[in-house]
Amino acid sequence: MSAVDVPRPRELEIVEQSGNQMVVSMGPQHPSTHGVLQVITEIEGEVISRASPEIGYLHTGIEKSAENLFWTQASTVIERMDYLSPLTNALCYYLAVEKLLGIGDRIPPRAQQIRVLMSELHRIASHCVWLGTHGIDVGAISVFFYCFDLRENILDLTEQAGGARMHPNYLRLGGVNGDLPEGYLARLDALIEKFPGRMAELRRLLQKNPIFQDRTIDVGILTIEDALGWGATGPILRACGVAYDVRKAFPYSGFEQYEFDVPTRTEGDAYARFLVRLDEMDQSMRIISQVRKRLDEPGPVMIDDTKIAPPPKETIAVSMEALIHHFKIVSEGVRVPPGDVYVSVEGPRGELGYYVVSNGDNKPWRIRTRPPSMYHTQMLKTMTIGELIADMVVIIGSLDPVFGEVDR
């Protein structure tokens, strides 16, 4: 193999090619890269001998922006990171801030139940997008429509609760913004009822499909050592056999009260990741139906502490103190005691973590995200070696990266 240098990003140069070798730049504008990923691949015939993923095309400096916003405002930009499950990002961020404030155990149970409900709904919605696009990648286009129909139901539920489809900013410091609206639980019931049938359809479309199996079985195999060394978490690690789930290992928001399994496989290929994610969707729905039973009981959805959460709007007109608190929180924000903390949640892609540093001010000093997708995208360097160029698409799809989170 002659020495063919992989060109540096954004200054593509002409590379001399010899014999069977060829350098193919895939992306950043490519429908199957699920965003703006560029993979510079070196192929010999059809076989990839070297791959160099390049990221940064969607870098928007979210971490820098968040440092210059109030603690409560920062979640607005943080939700934009993983735009397929925005409320999971917000949940993790608020858990970290609440831990710094020392109010983690004072969040009302109903608020925690709604948070669990939202994070699990968004896990299903995110997996729907993954499954639909993964199906398109391997040529099964109709799956996309079924998935997006299901996702649409979930986005409707998000909109009814939070006011927006994609980035509702529904979670707040100390709880959630307002209780679930009237008639919400009936619509949730309808989704719970519809879900098993829809999942059976999705499984019927792909799971036993010989073309799909041919494309995914034994493709992109990852050993446990590689997976751990490259920082894989979530469904990718569980498809290798390590049942590490943050919800079980470091329970948050009352996940220890719900019964659910952590699906694992041992094959570690794209098909195993597919099966693990499908099983995860079922488990998420299992959690949701348990949450649903608890949601019948009314209760407060915001912490009873006017230094952290603004008092209800109707009290402002009658109470001087409420008006002052409201004014202080809106104009100055909340001050968080100095310290640093690392908190993680189980996002749809894996361990989503926030390392938050406060210097006692009303703005965060530093918010560092641990982006699961970034570590997964990096694995393309090893996973694709020796695979066919056509399987690159399948491997990217099976990693399920979201580039808002990779580049931030």
Add this chain to the structure above:
Amino acid sequence: MPSPQTPPIGSTALDPTAARPPLDDAVIERIDPAELRHRLTELRSQGFTVLLDIGGVDYLERAPRFDVVYHLLKLPARVASVSDVGRPERRRLLCGVPADRTTLPSVADLWPCADWAEREVFDLFGITFEGHPDLRRIQMPADWEGHPLRKDYPLRGPARERTPRPAFANKSNVRAGTPPSGRTAEALQRQIAIARGQAPPPGEAT
């Protein structure tokens, strides 16, 4: 060229990690850059199989100025059930980096995932990693100047000259020629003067 718009910087004396209340999130170690590599190798052999993340923090007025934060996780490197995994141990290493010597040893050979994590710290904080296989910018363009997540990096980017207006958008252009209708301000003045029987103002002959 730095912009006059500097980012707002808190005035509090900065070492939040020292003033930290006890929170049960990880075992924390503070470590010197000289011992970092040795300690991480040790932890790697003690079963910390996952390097979760490497992050940087810029404390600006503190000495040492930067912290590079290593998050480690102890997971079994074999097929493991939920009870096998249990509650894995988390370890956090805070490594202070002085402003005049922003170099750390790379650990990309211990955990391959450190490759991109270190590149990101280099890109956004300007801390270099000795022994890194491919240390170049990852998020910002290759020809970018400065390291955006440093606290003294201007918030709005360099001030630029205003783009000149295209010639066709300049109002003075309207006066360049008399439109076919002759309805310019001067033409109107002249018509008014003629109608009043006064001498028309000097200008081009009509």
